Amino acid sequence: MYSFEPDDEQKMLVDAMNKFAINDLRAKASENDEEGHLPPFLVEKGWELGFLQASIPEQYGGFGERSAVTGVLAAEEMAYGDLAGALAVMTPGSFAIPVLLVGSEEQKQKYLPAIAEAEWSPYTAGIIEPYFDFDSLDLRTTAVEENSQFLINGEKMYVPYAADAEALIIYAKLDGKTQGFILHRDADGLEVGEREKTLGLYALPTYRVRLKGVRVPKSDRLGGEQGHDFAPILDAMRIALAAMAVGVSRSALEYARDYAKEREVFKVKVAQKQAIAFMIAEMATEIEAIRLVVWEAAWMMDKGMPDACKQAYLALNGAMDMAMMVTDRAVQVLGGHGYIREHPVERWMRNGRGIAMLNGLVIV
Amino acid sequence: MIEFEIPKPIAMANTALETVAVNMMRTKSRYFDEHEHEIPWDYINFMHMAMSQTGAGALAPPQEKKPDPDGKPRPPIGYQRLTFMLEMLSWGDVGMYLVTPGGGLGAAAVEAAGSAEQKQLFLKRFSGEKPVFGAMAMTEPQAGSDTSAICSTAVLDKEANEWILNGEKIFVTAGHKSLCESNGFVVVWATIDPSAGRAGMRGFVIPAGIPGVSVTKLEKKMGIRCSDTASIVMQDARVPFENMLGSLEIVRDSGTAKGFQKAMATFDATRPLVAATGIGVARAALEFLKEKLSEQGITIRYGLPRQKLTNIEREFIDMEVQLRSAWLLIVKAVWMADNHLPNSMEASMSKLRAGDAVTRITQRATEIMGPLGFSREYLLEKWFRDAKITDIYEGTGQINRLIVARHVLGYSGSDLR
Numbered sequence: 066m067y068s069f070e071p072d073d074e075q076k077m078l079v080d081a082m083n084k085f086a087i088n089d090l091r092a093k094a095s096e097n098d099e100e101g102h103l104p105p106f107l108v109e110k111g112w113e114l115g116f117l118q119a120s121i122p123e124q125y126g127g128f129g130e131r132s133a134v135t136g137v138l139a140a141e142e143m144a145y146g147d148l149a150g151a152l153a154v155m156t157p158g159s160f161a162i163p164v165l166l167v168g169s170e171e172q173k174q175k176y177l178p179a180i181a182e183a184e185w186s187p188y189t190a191g192i193i194e195p196y197f198d199f200d201s202l203d204l205r206t207t208a209v210e211e212n213s214q215f216l217i218n219g220e221k222m223y224v225p226y227a228a229d230a231e232a233l234i235i236y237a238k239l240d241g242k243t244q245g246f247i248l249h250r251d252a253d254g255l256e257v258g259e260r261e262k263t264l265g266l267y268a269l270p271t272y273r274v275r276l277k278g279v280r281v282p283k284s285d286r287l288g289g290e291q292g293h294d295f296a297p298i299l300d301a302m303r304i305a306l307a308a309m310a311v312g313v314s315r316s317a318l319e320y321a322r323d324y325a326k327e328r329e330v331f332k333v334k335v336a337q338k339q340a341i342a343f344m345i346a347e348m349a350t351e352i353e354a355i356r357l358v359v360w361e362a363a364w365m366m367d368k369g370m371p372d373a374c375k376q377a378y379l380a381l382n383g384a385m386d387m388a389m390m391v392t393d394r395a396v397q398v399l400g401g402h403g404y405i406r407e408h409p410v411e412r413w414m415r416n417g418r419g420i421a422m423l424n425g426l427v428i429v
Numbered sequence: 430m431i432e433f434e435i436p437k438p439i440a441m442a443n444t445a446l447e448t449v450a451v452n453m454m455r456t457k458s459r460y461f462d463e464h465e466h467e468i469p470w471d472y473i474n475f476m477h478m479a480m481s482q483t484g485a486g487a488l489a490p491p492q493e494k495k496p497d498p499d500g501k502p503r504p505p506i507g508y509q510r511l512t513f514m515l516e517m518l519s520w521g522d523v524g525m526y527l528v529t530p531g532g533g534l535g536a537a538a539v540e541a542a543g544s545a546e547q548k549q550l551f552l553k554r555f556s557g558e559k560p561v562f563g564a565m566a567m568t569e570p571q572a573g574s575d576t577s578a579i580c581s582t583a584v585l586d587k588e589a590n591e592w593i594l595n596g597e598k599i600f601v602t603a604g605h606k607s608l609c610e611s612n613g614f615v616v617v618w619a620t621i622d623p624s625a626g627r628a629g630m631r632g633f634v635i636p637a638g639i640p641g642v643s644v645t646k647l648e649k650k651m652g653i654r655c656s657d658t659a660s661i662v663m664q665d666a667r668v669p670f671e672n673m674l675g676s677l678e679i680v681r682d683s684g685t686a687k688g689f690q691k692a693m694a695t696f697d698a699t700r701p702l703v704a705a706t707g708i709g710v711a712r713a714a715l716e717f718l719k720e721k722l723s724e725q726g727i728t729i730r731y732g733l734p735r736q737k738l739t740n741i742e743r744e745f746i747d748m749e750v751q752l753r754s755a756w757l758l759i760v761k762a763v764w765m766a767d768n769h770l771p772n773s774m775e776a777s778m779s780k781l782r783a784g785d786a787v788t789r790i791t792q793r794a795t796e797i798m799g800p801l802g803f804s805r806e807y808l809l810e811k812w813f814r815d816a817k818i819t820d821i822y823e824g825t826g827q828i829n830r831l832i833v834a835r836h837v838l839g840y841s842g843s844d845l846r
Contacts, residue, residue: 066432066434066436066504066506067432067433067434067435067436067506067509067760067761067764068430068431068432068504068764069431069761069764069765070430070431071430071431072430072431075431134431197736198734198736198737199734200733200734200737201734202732202733318837322837322838325838326838326839336834336838336840336845337840337844337845337846339831339834339845342830342831342834342835342838342840342845343827343830343831343834345834345837345838346781346829346830346831346833346834346837347781347830349778349833349837350758350778350781350782350833353758353761353775353778354754354755354757354758354778354782355750355754357754357757357758357761358750358753358754358757360431360433361433361753361757364431364432364433365433374731374732375731375732376753378731378732378746379731379746379749379750379753382735382746382747382750383750383754385735386747386750421735
């Protein structure tokens with residue numbers, strides 16, 4: 066059967082997320098962006114909503130089951146508040162979800178309760194690399210087996226909270242495949258560089274991480290000695306970012322809509338001009354269309370369908386274009402005012418640009 | 430609970446329909462494209478026979494569901510069933526699909542605006558022995574998208590208790606088959622009070638064989654050539670009083686122009702269905718393209734970052750996103766219709782998205798085929814012509830943008846013209 070109605074639990078979650086997104090993340094977003102800083106209490110407040118904890122089973126310190134559909138609903142809602150804040154709140158998930166999905170039993174017991182039962186703490190992950198043709202399925206960071214250890218060399222960028230990380234998963238190419246390795250912040254050869262300066266997401270601290278002959282014991286290979294399948298991680302990254310693109314775009318649409326209904330031009334509201342009204346109609350249609358592709362991909366993942374991988378890829382491809390199309394038009398609807406930082410639309414356009422480049426930064 | 434599972438009965442029906450599409454439609458696609466105004470009776474008779482068990486035909490609103498043997502209530506899926514059916518038949522050939530016998534938009538109008546007695550009276554003809562067609566006539570030579578500018582009139586002859594209709598209708602899909610090739614009817618929209626604007630508009634059931642009604646022209650078209658597009662002239666045509674759909678009372682408040690709203694309600698129900706026909710055409714084009722590319726050793730490498738994709742791959746992936754997202758908007762809109770949720774905005778979203786997607790997909794598919802894309806050797810050029818109508822009939826892309834914009838902005842028709 067088809068149904069487009071979230072269940073009651075999902076509705077409650079979305080509702081709680083929505084309040085947090087508007088009252089906390091959005092309320093502080095401009096200030097945070099200007100100051101390049103996310104107040105810890107804000108991140109902690111989002112953490113306490115318990116979205117990640119609800120994805121982790123009781124035996125590992127959480128109180129629920131992971132569902133990709135629930136994940137995309139929550140991710141959209143949080144990004145609707147502020148993308149930088151949402152990414153910060155969800156950063157520990159970048160570590161915990163892969164462990165939950167493909168980690169060894171030992172890894173699950175070691176890390177999941179430590180993450181789920183504590184306050185927000187900077188567990189993170191690094192996959193993106195500083196190359197124009199960065200490809201998560203063909204990484205330049207390498208892992209080589211040597212004396213029953215792995216030797217890791219390479220460079221990562223956009224690793225959130227790397228400077229303060231408790232532990233991080235670093236993805237590297239091993240025998241032609243992408244594999245995760247659990248590293249501790251004080252590992253020899255792991256260098257965290259200066260905080261990065263970016264086009265958007267000013268408030269989110271991200272770092273370059275250099276790996277110079279870092280040695281990782283076999284037991285710290287994600288999934289244990291046999292390693293793991295990377296596809297479920299990649300799919301979950303794609304739909305998470307795609308869902309966040311939907312959230313960002315929705316905020317831009319609503320802001321542009323409200324502005325257009327207030328602003329006078331030629332003695333009518335600017336929204337009463339078809340040139341503007343049609344842009345708004347197309348933005349709304351685009352968002353709804355891509356949201357459904359994201360939902361379908363998430364549903365297919367929950368069902369374990371083999372086509373989920375392709376669908377998640379299509380969803381993110383659609384989301385990249387949607388984010389640019391919608392946020393750009395939001396700026397355009399506001400005209401000159403859209404370009405001024407007193408309004409949030411220019412920030413959303415800068416953040417929206419990141420959707421195409423930042424796959425791997427978040428996971429649900 | 431969010432779910433994307435095709436209901437089993439629909440999946441089963443789809444398999445059967447695919448056989449029809451491949452064997453009865455694709456094989457005749459070119460012939461009926463090149464012999465405009467010839468009628469594919471083999472297909473029509475077969476479909477009539479095949480559908481006679483399931484009640485009304487294509488585009489007619491769904492029958493109420495049968496009770497489940499276990500006594501469990503089943504979610505209604507009538508519109509969803511129809512949507513999948515239309516997509517598959519249009520994947521076969523959209524021109525031929527459009528001549529599938531049944532009530533069509535005419536029956537949809539009766540269903541949306543008629544009383545229980547009227548539905549009983551008018552719709553039973555579609556389940557008879559012979560194939561019968563229904564049509565809806567809205568557009569006039571000087572009134573297209575601006576349906577409120579319609580000037581066909583209906584005057585009540587109180588003594589005879591009959592309506593006298595006058596005016597000219599154009600672009601009536603299946604109008605000829607409804608009035609001349611079968612014992613069908615056309616629902617004609619006309620005003621009972623020209624001073625009342627939209628509030629005065631009503632639908633009238635004009636059955637075949639009424640004196641004073643004539644089909645004056647069959648259009649020659651860019652595509653969907655198998656489907657007849659008729660002009661109908663009414664000169665003092667008389668129909669019984671009960672052939673008017675809706676109430677005699679005129680509510681002059683423009684916000685509650687009920688007669689007109691009924692007409693528009695028909696479109697809310699049928700827009701996603703029309704959008705689905707376009708999706709069928711575009712899917713055919715995309716599958717054809719994939720096959721031709723693969724013959725040349727080109728496969729689409731899903732999963733690569735865009736920077737590593739070839740231009741053809743990027744185009745293809747984008748076309749897939751457009752097709753899938755438009756399709757899902759359609760499914761959501763008809764799911765809402767099945768569940769009696771107001772879906773005017775979603776219906777228009779699905780229609781405008783599909784209109785854009787299918788015209789662009791067929792345009793790009795022909796382009797990627799290079800010189801071969803221009804040749805009638807393949808059906809691709811036909812699908813390019815067939816797809817374009819999706820963005821025009823049943824409300825142009827621009828009209829649907831207007832409707833979506835009004836919903837999103839919370840505007841009435843007078844706030845946003």
